[in-house]
Amino acid sequence: MIRDLSMPPVIPSGRIGDSPQPVVPAADGLFLRPWEAADAPVFLAAYQDDAIRRWHTRRPSNEARVLEWFSAYRRDWAAERGGHWAVVAGDGAVLGRTALRGWDFGDGAAELAYWVLPAARGAGVATRAVEALTVWAMEEIGFHRLHLDHSTLNSASCRVATKSGYLLEGTKRSAAVHDDGRHDMHLHARTRES
Ligand SMILES: CC(C)(COP(=O)(O)OP(=O)(O)OC[C@H]1O[C@@H](n2cnc3c(N)ncnc32)[C@H](O)[C@@H]1OP(=O)(O)O)[C@@H](O)C(=O)NCCC(=O)NCCS
Structure with missing residues (x-):
């Protein structure tokens, strides 16, 4: 519940969290679905990958933690704070992860996140997942602005963001701690107008 705003919130509270988290279709047979207990091994394995470890410092240590x-x-989801999805191929194989977190219904804003398993990279999985989640968030839910941060050294993430219409807005200096120290972070965003 958002209280004491001078304006009505961009997205009214209490409309989403009471509904089941949806399956969101993406291009070419991909879809986004809520995580299931059976995904725990693949989710845990993802965090053994060097690239995912390089850019994601919060990592589950075992399957119990994944659950x-x-x-x-x-x-x-129930508290309307965020949504987290597995990115899944038509045959049911988990290919990656995407999430929208930090929901701010007052401003209609949220933060995007993603990773793709090593074997599925370079085939447009991240781009298709981001596009599907963006369209769902803006057209079905009513978010106005979605943003994402990535290290200035993460050129793959920079390309995914730019290709998905998340324009580079600037560099947040020394903004995040990674395993090898502090990194400058690019801020990208897509709005309803852009
Ligand atoms: C970043 C990541 C999600 C990209 O996933 P993906 O499914 O391979 O990306 P796509 O296939 O949709 O590629 C989108 C664009 O990025 C480019 N790209 C992909 N990997 C790249 C790399 N290592 N370096 C430069 N560009 C790259 C692609 O060429 C494509 O651009 P193009 O169409 O102009 O050629 C994946 O590499 C990953 O999970 N990395 C580790 C975790 C991570 O970085 N997460 C994001 C943290 S902010």
Whole structure:
């Protein structure tokens, strides 16, 4: 519940969290679906990949912790704080992850996140997932602005963001701690107008 705003919130509270988290179709047979307990091994394995470890400092240490993360994801949805999806191929194989977190219904803003498993990279999985989630968030839910941050050294993420219409807005100096120290972070955003 958002209280004491001078303007009505961009997105009214209490409309989304009471509904089941949807399956969101993406291009070419991909879809986004909520995480399931059976995904715990693949989710845990993703965080053994060097590239994912390089850019994601919060990592589950075992399958039990993954299941706790999945429970937190369900609580995020119910509390209208965020949504977390597996990116899945038509045959049901998990290819990656995408999420919208930090929901701010007052401003209609949220933060995007993603990774793709090593074997599925370079085939447009991230781009298709981001496009599908963006369209859902803006057209179905009513978000006005979605943003994402990535290290200035992460050229793959920079390309995904730019290709998906998330324009580079600037550099946040020394903004995030990674395993090898502090990194400057690019801020990208897509709005309804751009
Ligand atoms: C970044 C990541 C999600 C990209 O996923 P992907 O499915 O391979 O991306 P796509 O196939 O949709 O590629 C989109 C664009 O990025 C480019 N790209 C992909 N990997 C790249 C790389 N290593 N370096 C430069 N560009 C790259 C692609 O060439 C494509 O651009 P193009 O169409 O102009 O050629 C994936 O590499 C990954 O999970 N990396 C590790 C975790 C991570 O970086 N997460 C994001 C943290 S902010």
